[in-house]
Amino acid sequence: MRTIAYNDIVKAIRDTIIYSTTHLSEDMLKALQEALQKEESPVSRAVLEQLLENAQLAAKETKPLCQDTGLAIFFVKVGEDVKIEGGSLKSAIYEGTQKGYEEGYLRASTCDCFTRQNLKDKVGYNLPPIIYFDIVPGDKLEIEFAAKGGGSENGSRATMLAPAQGIPGIRAFVKEVVSNAGPNVCPPIVVGIGIGGSFDMAAVMSKHALFRDIGSSNPDPELDKLEKEIQEELNKLGIGAMGMGGTQTVLAVHIETYQPGRMCHIASLPVAVNIQCHSSRHAHITL
Template sequence: MKEIKQEEIIQAVKELCIQANYELPEDVQQALHHACQEEDSMLGKQTLSILEDNAMIAKTSRMPICQDTGMACLFVEIGQDVHIQGSLQEALQEGVRQGYQEGYLRKSIVDDPVFERRNTQDNTPAYIHYDIVEGNQLKIIVAPKGFGSENMSQVKMLKPSDGVEGIKDFVLKVVEEAGPNACPPMVIGVGIGGTFDYVTYLAKKAMLRKIGTHHLDKRYQQLEEELLEKINQTGIGPAGYGGKITALSLNIETYPTHIAGMPVAVSICCHVARHKEVIL
């Protein structure tokens, strides 16, 4: 049985919160650079170049890539042979608290969603998703999610009879309605299957997948490629100024579902697809 101290988790999460807000993942940086070379629109190309420069300045100057440093979304895989000394939940929240305070990151969380809406002043509580897996490791992914793009995400309970065309129509509708509001070029995750709540998790999980990787099923891989092509034909373009690079990637995650349903969720992130991970 592997022992992991609460203090190790706090320190790791604190560092992840800061790193995720200061540094783009390597695959996203490469995708932005490639998009800048591929974009035909002069205004779109200029916009992508500015986004590249902004990411480099943030990394070298140690400041947030975007003013919206997001709601901290944590994806935690706990090995069956791991024992946490102390409270895992408290350690994760404390790590977020320290990360947002010491990293001078904007605090955006309010304690009550409807009435008081008082800022908690430390960006907690974070959203945490737990998975129990085999092994003796603790894997933590921190993905700060800004709400300019989060507000553009949608879920729909399609009927099986809607078929593949229904999925395509819904995904394109979500992207077109988002338009420039999601700060394109976007990184898009699509969840298909499961239940009303689980399909949204699938969409977020898909959004975190490395750009350039694909669903293992060739049919879904082809659907990923087709949807990305259609989205980039909408003409929305970088920052909504027009062009052919509206999205950098589109990934699909699936799960078995009920015979009477076909849940679909679309999770949109702007080009600041921030996430960092650690394995303890």
């Protein structure tokens, strides 16, 4: 049994939140630079230049890249041989989130979905977070964090296709979602696609797909090919940076399926599309 202190988890989460909301990740910076090189439209080029300048400035001043510092999303893998000392894991994530957002001068964006009142006084500063727990073999605690903005989340969709619709149906659905979202989701975007599992699991997988490094390959060669084909097709839409017209709308397409076996029910074909804006703020902690 390995012991991890409650306070170490709180501190790791707090620091990760502040760092990742003010420093654009290396893979995203590289993807934006490549998009700038390829982009043919002058307006879109000007937008991409502003985004790269913004990333530089945000890092220099430890200022949030975007004012929408999002909901705090966590995917947590708890090793079966890990013991947390000094409090519960869930409380540590809550406390780390509150500290990171409040002490980092980030925005509290959680509200009551009916009264629309901000929850910072009633529940806590930008609380509660969204947490997915998984239990795995080993003595490590792995935490993936994302600050997920509302604009790109609002353009995301899920559907249950008929099995006969197959890959053409999936492609058509993804194209429809990205096309309808247009400028609203702050392109250039990363498109996370969850295929299979159940209705809810497809959506969770589409979100988790956004954690993969941009530029990395899908371990399933068939899906890797499909990702590249979908990306090319989406870039033909002409949406461009911030929707002002251009050739570089989609920086990457990431597909996740339910393992083992790319499973779904014999009657179903669940598909979910989670869109990530260019201000992709993702981080990975191992304790």
